[in-house]
Amino acid sequence: xxxxxxxxxxxxxxxxxxxxxxxxxxxxxxxxxxxxxxxxxxxxxxxxxxxxxxxxxxxxxxxxxxxxxxxxxxxxxxxxxxxxxxxxxxxxxxxxxxxxxxxxxxxxxxxxxxxxxxxxxxxxxxxxxxxxxxxxxxxxxxxxxxxxxxxxxxxxxxxxxxxxxxxxxxxxxxxxxxxxxxxxxxxxxxxxxxxxxxxxxxxxxxxxx
Amino acid sequence: xxxxxxxxxxxxxxxxxxxxxxxxxxxxxxxxxxxxxxxxxxxxxxxxxxxxxxxxxxxxxxxxxxxxxxxxxxxxxxxxxxxxxxxxxxxxxxxxxxxxxxxxxxxxxxxxxxxxxxxxxxxxxxxxxxxxxxxxxxxxxxxxxxxxxxxxxxxxxxxxxxxxxxxxxxxxxxxxxxxxxxxxxxxxxxxxxxxxxxxxxxxxxxxxxxxxxxxxxxxxxxxxxxxxxxxxxxxxxxxxxxxxxxxxxxxxxxxxxxxxxxxxxxxxxxxxxxxxxxxxxxxxxxxxxxxxxxxxxxxxxxxxxxxxxxxxx
Numbered sequence: 001x002x003x004x005x006x007x008x009x010x011x012x013x014x015x016x017x018x019x020x021x022x023x024x025x026x027x028x029x030x031x032x033x034x035x036x037x038x039x040x041x042x043x044x045x046x047x048x049x050x051x052x053x054x055x056x057x058x059x060x061x062x063x064x065x066x067x068x069x070x071x072x073x074x075x076x077x078x079x080x081x082x083x084x085x086x087x088x089x090x091x092x093x094x095x096x097x098x099x100x101x102x103x104x105x106x107x108x109x110x111x112x113x114x115x116x117x118x119x120x121x122x123x124x125x126x127x128x129x130x131x132x133x134x135x136x137x138x139x140x141x142x143x144x145x146x147x148x149x150x151x152x153x154x155x156x157x158x159x160x161x162x163x164x165x166x167x168x169x170x171x172x173x174x175x176x177x178x179x180x181x182x183x184x185x186x187x188x189x190x191x192x193x194x195x196x197x198x199x200x201x202x203x204x205x206x207x208x209x
Numbered sequence: 210x211x212x213x214x215x216x217x218x219x220x221x222x223x224x225x226x227x228x229x230x231x232x233x234x235x236x237x238x239x240x241x242x243x244x245x246x247x248x249x250x251x252x253x254x255x256x257x258x259x260x261x262x263x264x265x266x267x268x269x270x271x272x273x274x275x276x277x278x279x280x281x282x283x284x285x286x287x288x289x290x291x292x293x294x295x296x297x298x299x300x301x302x303x304x305x306x307x308x309x310x311x312x313x314x315x316x317x318x319x320x321x322x323x324x325x326x327x328x329x330x331x332x333x334x335x336x337x338x339x340x341x342x343x344x345x346x347x348x349x350x351x352x353x354x355x356x357x358x359x360x361x362x363x364x365x366x367x368x369x370x371x372x373x374x375x376x377x378x379x380x381x382x383x384x385x386x387x388x389x390x391x392x393x394x395x396x397x398x399x400x401x402x403x404x405x406x407x408x409x410x411x412x413x414x415x416x417x418x419x420x421x422x423x424x425x426x427x428x429x430x431x432x433x434x435x436x437x438x439x440x441x442x443x444x445x446x447x448x449x450x451x452x453x454x455x456x457x458x459x460x461x462x463x464x465x466x467x468x469x470x471x472x473x474x475x476x477x478x479x480x481x482x483x484x485x486x487x488x489x490x491x492x493x494x495x496x497x498x499x500x501x502x503x504x505x506x507x508x509x510x511x512x513x514x515x516x517x518x519x520x521x522x
Binding site for chain 2: 084085086087088089090108109131132134135136147148152153154156157161
């Protein structure tokens with residue numbers, strides 16, 4: 001299974017180094033791919049090319065996703081989401097929407113905004129805005145990252161962390177207080193039960209001026 | 210005619226299932242090999258496996274390897290000699306255990322691993338492990354939050370031969386090291402031991418009186434550390450553990466230790482026995498060898514629902 005990463009790694013290396021001259025090495029042709037960090041290469045090859053398009057393509061509007069989950073979480077997951085590896089893992093759903101920022105904590109290393117998406121004046125979801133991004137939602141939403149393809153739980157966790165680190169710089173907020181402003185977002189929300197509070201790991205945010 | 214035939218068929222079915230049960234009860238034994246039940250986590254695991262095995266009609270042979278790979282190897286010899294049908298194992302070392310599990314496999318006895326992984330695949334039939342890395346990240350996120358994202362802290366690491374000691378430490382640091390104002394001033398093993406953690410904590414505190422938090426690789430070490438802090442009049446120090454033991458639950462409810470991470474040990478052991486039973490009956494478990502189970506953060510909000518390594522819904 002692990003060998004399935006190597007062609008990807010080679011492809012990604014070639015993509016990642018367009019300005020480099022490829023020097024043929026007859027004595028040990030596999031050396032470059034073998035010594036490269038397989039997770040970094042996988043992430044470089046798939047984050048923009050596959051993961052972000054997958055999230056954009058499968059993201060449901062907040063209200064539609066809420067309704068689907070309220071009806072039947074498992075059915076909603078099978079139709080719109082992807083389940084993380086292992087017993088007890090959450091369903092991860094791509095989601096998009098807009099709402100009013102009720103409050104925000106932008107001094108934490110794990111910035112958060114509380115958003116009201118249904119217009120009742122009360123926050124109904126939390127948007128995680130980095131730079132420290134918690135959890136494994138970005139990894140788990142993608143059906144093409146499969147636990148069995150990785151050496152162990154550490155390597156699989158490194159993938160989640162590497163994806164989180166890739167998203168961090170994409171989350172740019174304006175200076176100053178954003179409370180009261182309107183915000184549009186796309187992201188991923190992990191759900192274990194229909195009663196869960198929503199914490200959406202943002203992949204893109206725009207604050208209205 | 211039709212009715213008669215149906216009756217006859219169900220009579221045969223009853224006879225068959227009856228004879229299977231009788232066969233299982235008289236001859237089939239499942240060996241359960243774990244570390245010492247002195248740690249309630251391992252006791253819960255052994256109890257969970259034994260209860261499920263008996264429920265499914267097996268005899269149970271419970272053995273303890275005390276985290277000694279040589280002793281584990283001898284226990285495998287005994288289990289093989291006793292003609293057990295399957296082995297449920299929480300192993301005594303990720304590398305050292307591969308040979309023992311292979312030995313059983315060569316003797317035609319399938320092994321089902323819980324809690325700890327081994328470094329080879331295709332040797333055991335199942336490896337069901339808690340997602341220790343995910344659990345450690347949960348614990349570290351809570352720890353950082355309780356610390357206000359800043360301050361001096363110490364880490365107590367588990368027994369080096371246990372793969373989970375390293376996995377948890379890596380998971381902790383994966384989160385904590387993203388906060389530049391969190392400063393680790395001491396890091397040392399206490400070998401999963403409560404008494405050792407007490408001693409280590411005493412000397413850490415003497416050398417670093419500014420410590421504001423302690424993150425421990427398991428609950429017994431968290432208990433030891435908290436006892437030392439309490440004795441030194443430092444109940445203000447934030448302590449977090451890992452496992453979800455009843456001891457730490459009680460401490461959380463009393464305002465002592467602040468958080469732990471539950472590994473569903475009891476359920477995990479039961480799953481392993483169910484898979485062993487299915488494998489013995491059908492030749493396949495129907496699932497992948499390596500299976501992860503997610504851990505759950507336990508803090509003051511949900512500690513009351515925790516009992517013997519299981520969380521009430």
